[in-house]
Amino acid sequence: MILNMTGSPSPELSDTQNCNHTEAWEWVYFIQPVYMSIICILGVIGNALVLFVLCFMKGHCSVADIYLGNLAAADLLMMCCLPFWVITVIHKFNWFFGKPMCRLVNLIIGMNYYCSVLFLMLVCLDRYLVLASPMSMGMLRGATQAKTICGVIWIAGFMLSLPALLFRVVEFLPDIEAEACYLSYPHDVWRLRFNMIANVLGFLIPVPLVCYCSYHIIKVLSNKQVRKFSAVNTERKATVLVLTVLFVFILCWLPFQICMFLDTLYYFKVISGCSWIHGLDIGTQLSTYLGYTNSSLNPFLYVIVGKHFRQRAKRVFTHVLNCVSRGVFPAHRINSSVSPPESYWIVN
Template sequence: MWRLRLLLLWALMLGRSLGRSTQAPSDYDETENPTGDEGGSTVSLLPARPRSFPGQPCLNDSHTLRLSNGSQQLLLGWVPTRLVPGLYGLVLVVGLPANGLALWVLATRVPRLPSTLLLMNLAAADLLLALVLPPRLAYHLRGQRWPFGEAACRAATAALYGHMYGSLLLLAAVSLDRYLALVHPLRARALRGQRLAAGLCAAAWLSAAALAAPLLMQRQTFRLAGSDRVLCHDVLPQDAQLAYWRPAFTCLALLGCFLPLLAMLLCHGATLRTLAAGGQRYGHALRLTALVLASAVGFFTPSNVLLLLHYTNPRHGGWGDLYGAYVPSLAVSTLNSCVDPFVYYYVSAEFRDKVREGLSRRPPGGATASKASGEGGGPAASGTRSSSLL
């Protein structure tokens, strides 16, 4: 009899042990019933995977995602619904007219030198970045409610990242052009030309398009459980995130941001050494080159560092809610498109004269033909002329 009791007790203990091992709660387990069915049985969800905000797919409804209370407060707080649209609005108010006017002046009143082509493409990228912001602006102002549908969400996300990283790649191309003109003026006579400039522009646009293309391939609109909000990209399902979104954004940050920034550091670093060796007469060009480099690093580095950190460990207690800081830092990155026209174009008195000529509808004056900016303050030799206003 005692053997039978011992056997029953052992079986009971084994069953409890198995029950605990198969239902060990993860960081995302909930005690309420996710399906809304009666009975309120506890359902153990999948382990943590990386995503934008750490959300949970609702059972029997793959288009609805659940958020923890902390993540939901970050998603719907004043930062994404007030600060972020304010920053995007600033890009529209300042960047749109500044880049539009700069592009028009470069296209109509500046000699078509190789660097003119690079600067025209940079102004176009910054202008297009401002033009794709209104849907995102409306989304944030509506309290994270996307009204335009799935296809528009994919296109808006890809366009935002594509034009922003395209602008950064073009900044790297401009820095290479300045490096050749100022550090290797004799070699630049053979290397710098329309073919090189066109090749750099084409490479920048094609690279940006290739990096942004994965953002068009996956669904990005999901309803937030318990609300009427349709989210665009801010919360993504866990099953696709580990295998798809993490490598996509890792490539975007490494190849679209840190590689161009490294190229800018190398090129501008060598340019700064050359200008510094020229003495006091190149002080203005030296300060302006340092400002260009500092603005690119300052605007783009924080958001991409946060992006990489977020995707390394998205669990609660790890970097999971860093996306709440990444959203405003991404908006700050777009402000670089407002700075570019002032540090590349309007800083030059010559360019401002051309703007006034254009606005007053006067024909371009031959006496104000574009001088080399690096030439206008740097040690570039004749024959390396450029309309770049560095």
């Protein structure tokens, strides 16, 4: 599946090298639908609840809330697209939803990856500005600026995922005997370009920046004199969640990045042979599913690591249940009483 995020086994590789490994894909038809169905259900429920809590809670909305809310929205959109691929894999990669849906579904999936990494990068940068460079907070950290930046990221994610709109086709592939939805690049240079963009903009630039910010954040939090201030302790709780979400993101998407890099090496004929072709097909398939898992894990990280997010969610659902029991629709949002410190919200 050297075909960009989601798709059938790569026709280019199989035809070029005459490597027939169709039998090896039988396990995919059994395992993948079950696995993707599980992460889809968990991801839809989890991210929908996060957005519900964010939207229903009245009060101050921090910059980190805005970024993480957009991250949850991107994850929810992507999770809603997975059922199309579950049905497709069950029918051995036969696509029944037409070319427009083939392009739209994979456009959204591609946007999720780029938007996720950029939103997480912004959350980490936000923590860095709060803890390691507080003098820079005033000009760079505001709700209006954060919303504008999020809009730019959504547009950038769309532009970076344009190959799904331009080159996704639905055609019969003899190798897998299926009417498949896959990327048909007009030239291999396009595949190389996608791989390099995914590696550079989706990993090589954000990850070092995240590591730099994380290093200075941890350095500040480990300072005994700084830890005496209660405000810093509050920020520390927020930062623990942010760093946990970042670590899980890197863990989930690093294998996919490695497969993209290996595919680039294949393009330059640094590696070749049926074993590599087979390994890249299967490896990209598995690493893509692992990357999708990240979108279903984030909401549970908020609950597990975020003490104050649990409290916030409890207040929201308690209010909703009370309204339901009285037969009253909860038309208004919950007032969060006294305006708390900025980081006392979802990221805690």
